[in-house]
Amino acid sequence: MVAARSGDDAELGLDVECLAAAPRWTRARRSHSEAERKRRERINAHLDTLRGLVPSASRVRMDKAALLGEVVRYVRKLRSEAAGSAAVVPGEGDEVVVEEEEVEAARRVKASVCCADRPGLMSELGDAERSVSARAVRAEIATVGGRTRSVLELDVARTAAAGGGSNGASQLPALQAALRAVIMSQEELLAVESYKQRRFSADFA
Helix, strand or coil, X not given: CHHHHHHHHHHHHHHHHHHHHHHHHHHHHHHHHHHHHHHHHHHHHXXXXXXXXXXXXXXXXXXXXXXXXXXXXXXXXXXXXXXXXHCCCCCCCCEEEEEEEEECCEEEEEEEEEEECCCCHXXXXXXXXXXXCCEEEEEEEXXXXXXXXXXXXXXXXXXXXXXXXXXXXXHHHHHHHHHHHHHCCHHHHHHHHHHHHHHHHHHCC
16 A cells, blocks of 8 residues: 555656746747747748848739749849959049951940040040941940949941952051040140151251
């Protein structure tokens, strides 16, 4: 009988321990559920923000997987556009870059001019193009903080015969010199003219 009572007491002790631990387990489960609920709320809030940022996603209701796929596509599109426009952003230094390229089986010249912005600049660039019989077929212009860059695609096919070359390549040095003269300051132009006069005088001295 004593052993039986001892066994009953042991089982009773285990029951008491389980009853005492139950509130702790309940609080742990409740805390975990609350944390999970808040996590889902944050995710949904961020997804709603993405829906507002991506134009196509704001017009059509999408599930999470479709929305994330559309976000990836949109970010890639923005990255591609940014990479294309970065080449047009003006830098701090003045520069003229002229290079020949082939576009749709036609010989074209790409000219990039970076300098300080000023009234009449585009007109002067146009005069420089026409001085070598070039014709602009496309232009990208960006102006930031008083600096400007013009990226011009020029058709020089008509000038090939006049330039004596088969593809107009002989026009490149003349075009670069004409564009360079546009961005040179008055002091620089006077210095160049003075140098030319001194060299001319020395040749005939």
